[in-house]
Amino acid sequence: MLNIREISELEKIRTPFYHYDMDLLDATLVSLTESAARHGIEVHYAVKANADERILKAISAKGIGADCVSGNEVLCAIRCGFPPEKTVFAGAGKTDEEIIHALEADIFAFNCESLQELKVLDALAGRLGVRAKVSLRINPNIDAHTHKYVTTGLYENKFGISAHDFDSAIILLRDCGNIDFNGLHFHVGSQITDVKEVFSLECRRASEVVEYFESAGFAVQNIDLGGGLGVDYENPDDAILPDFGLWFDTIDRHLKRRSGQRIHVEPGRSVVAQCGTLFTKVLYVKGGDTKTFLIVDAGMNDLIRPALYGAYHSIENVSASHRGASGEQVYDIVGPVCESSDVWGAGRVLPASVRGDLIAIRTAGAYGQVMSMRYNLRDCAGTVYSDRIGDAVTAVPPVAVSE
Ligand code: LLP
Numbered sequence: 261m262l263n264i265r266e267i268s269e270l271e272k273i274r275t276p277f278y279h280y281d282m283d284l285l286d287a288t289l290v291s292l293t294e295s296a297a298r299h300g301i302e303v304h305y306a307v308k309a310n311a312d313e314r315i316l317k318a319i320s321a322k323g324i325g326a327d328c329v330s331g332n333e334v335l336c337a338i339r340c341g342f343p344p345e346k347t348v349f350a351g352a353g354k355t356d357e358e359i360i361h362a363l364e365a366d367i368f369a370f371n372c373e374s375l376q377e378l379k380v381l382d383a384l385a386g387r388l389g390v391r392a393k394v395s396l397r398i399n400p401n402i403d404a405h406t407h408k409y410v411t412t413g414l415y416e417n418k419f420g421i422s423a424h425d426f427d428s429a430i431i432l433l434r435d436c437g438n439i440d441f442n443g444l445h446f447h448v449g450s451q452i453t454d455v456k457e458v459f460s461l462e463c464r465r466a467s468e469v470v471e472y473f474e475s476a477g478f479a480v481q482n483i484d485l486g487g488g489l490g491v492d493y494e495n496p497d498d499a500i501l502p503d504f505g506l507w508f509d510t511i512d513r514h515l516k517r518r519s520g521q522r523i524h525v526e527p528g529r530s531v532v533a534q535c536g537t538l539f540t541k542v543l544y545v546k547g548g549d550t551k552t553f554l555i556v557d558a559g560m561n562d563l564i565r566p567a568l569y570g571a572y573h574s575i576e577n578v579s580a581s582h583r584g585a586s587g588e589q590v591y592d593i594v595g596p597v598c599e600s601s602d603v604w605g606a607g608r609v610l611p612a613s614v615r616g617d618l619i620a621i622r623t624a625g626a627y628g629q630v631m632s633m634r635y636n637l638r639d640c641a642g643t644v645y646s647d648r649i650g651d652a653v654t655a656v657p658p659v660a661v662s663e
Contacts, residue, residue, distance in 0.1 A: 261497065267582045270644075271618050274655040276540040276558035277642035278629045280315065284500065285535040289322045291501050292531065299508040299523075304348055306487050306528025307333045309626040314645060315532060316340035325368070327487070327526035331358030338365060348484065348526070350397060350445065352418050359384050363392060371397040371445040371484065373420055378432050378439070385438035392438055395482060396421055396429060397445040400465040405458060406449045406490075407569050419447070426469075430476045441478055443522075444469060447486025450529060455489065455503070456510050463514035470516070484524040485511060491533040493572050496622045502530040529626035536625020538563050538641065539578075541658070542617045543596065551592050554610070556619055559595030560602040561635040563621065563628045567601040574622040575604055580611035587612045593619070597636050616658045 262270070270279070296303045304325035307316065311333065317340050320326070325346025326337035334349055349362050350371035362370065363385055372378050372394050385392035399420030421429055433441055446466050452458045462485060470480045489507050492499035507525075517523065540558035547553075565571035575593055577585075589612050595602040604621060613619075632640060644652045 262578060264582060267578050267618070269649055270539060271579060271582075272654055273539070273644060273649075273652040274642060275618070276538060276556075276562055277644050277652070278624065279537045279539055279644045279646065280312070280625065281535045281537075281646045282314075282318065283646060285315065285318055285532065288501055288531060288535065289319060289324070292504050292527070293322050293324065295504040295508055296525075299512055301508055301511065302346075302522060302524045304346065304484075304524060304526045305342075305531055306526045307337050308630065309528030310532040310536070310628070311336055311630050312643065313340055316342070319531065325524075327528070331355070331361045334358070334362050334365060334367065344368070348395070348445075348524075350447070356380065356384060360388065363388055363390050366390070367393070369393045369395045369442045369445075369482070369484075371395050373397045375421070375425055375428055375432060378429065378436065382436035382438045390438075391440050393440045393442045395442045395445045395484060397447070398466075398469050400446055400448060400462060400469070402448045402458070402461050402465055405454045406451050406488075407571075420445075423469075426472060430473070430478070433478070443480050443482030443484065444473065445484040445486065447526065448488060450488050451490040452488040453490040455506050458488075459485075459507060459510045460514040463511055467514075467516040480518075480521065482522045482524060483515065484526065485515075487526040487528050487530075489527055489530040491530055491623060491626075493623045494574065496534055496574055500534050502534075504530070531626075533623050533626035536623075536628055538621040538624040538628060539644075540595075540619050540621065541655075542613050542615055542619060543658075545613060545615060545663070551607075552589060554591040554593045554613055554619075556593060556595060556604065558604075558621065558641065559597035559636070559638060560599060561597055561633050561638050562595075562641045563624055564631050564633075565627060566604055567599070573604070573624065575608055575610070576620045576622065577610045577613050577617050578620050579617040580613065583614075583617070585611045585613075589613070597638070614663060615661070 304327040305319045306327045320341035326342035328334045329351040344365045347367040348369045352373040381392045397420040399422045540556040544555040560567040592606045593604040
């Protein structure tokens with residue numbers, strides 16, 4: 261909850277902007293690293309969730325590793341302090357150039373997603389005269405009970421190597437002269453809220469696959485269980501810190517762990533979602549025939565989740581209490597982009613709102629700014645850190661007109 265002083269400071273800043281609560285990020289990281297240490301689990305932050313350099317530096321400073329899905333993410337992670345020996349690289353479509361850069365950086369592991377990629381990794385490592393450390397990303401055919409677009413562990417998805425290819429992978433691994441087999445990798449989806457059910461299934465399936473590879477003579481030294489822990493978009497203040505303990509307890513209970521075997525996870529969303537808020541201002545209050553629109557100055561180009569996935573984000577009018585507004589109203593809160601899907605929330609109840617009010621779109625720290633674009637040639641939203649509010653660009657106050 262923001263106090264009056266913070267609200268007046270934020271109201272002076274040019275909108276739209278992403279605001280990152282650096283104290284909350286730190287508290288989340290402390291909770292994550294302490295919980296992981298208690299369970300003997302190694303963490304690699306999924307850079308794709310938020311690649312802001314200050315955020316990456318805050319995360320790497322805690323000794324956490326990086327999970328990357330492009331050559332540029334690998335380079336950016338290393339530049340921001342993640343050690344190559346704690347960096348993993350997944351992705352179904354790694355280019356030769358990306359593989360070469362990551363081989364040169366000597367990363368911890370490539371999470372290899374297909375038989376053909378295995379051959380390419382072997383050939384490129386041979387050409388450079390280096391060893392490629394490779395984990396196989398397994399497609400465990402598990403339903404993560406989440407949105408279709410963020411489900412990754414079913415056979416209908418493009419990710420990972422399926423059971424019918426295990427024997428061919430084993431033969432190929434024996435033939436590849438330039439590959440060191442590092443272990444197995446799994447990731448079944450994102451925004452998983454059935455934590456016990458989905459992750460216990462993932463762990464039991466992982467244990468079976470580990471046994472299969474061990475029986476073929478491969479020591480599985482590393483098991484990477486991917487990311488996916490969900491956050492509370494409906495009530496961000498109630499569950500401001502994710503339940504990392506529940507996730508790791510579930511792993512402890514359901515994964516058969518050999519002594520000396522290293523267990524890894526790759527959380528993205530749960531690390532950064534709640535520390536980010538997209539702030540926007542009301543441009544127009546427009547009464548329609550059947551509804552009232554609040555037209556704000558942030559659009560789907562700034563945060564595409566509602567338009568792309570129909571995702572829910574909690575929306576608050578932070579100026580209303582400050583102004584002493586009375587009464588509530590139902591609004592369709594929409595952006596300025598020329599697309600009818602540019603809707604932040606339909607039928608939302610907010611305090612009676614006026615032009616110039618500051619609106620907070622919550623839980624925007626993950627897959628927000630990093631997925632933004634410049635459609636309609638709009639300017640990119642600014643970035644404001646809670647510990648550097650003074651650096652923010654000041655707004656030109658909106659011209660006053662009658663309601
Ligand atoms: N590891 C791998 C291999 C992944 O593909 C992902 C996410 C993660 C880890 C991190 O998962 P997380 O802990 O963040 O759930 N843009 C979508 C989410 C896409 C997730 C892609 N992969 C959204 O806004 O909901």
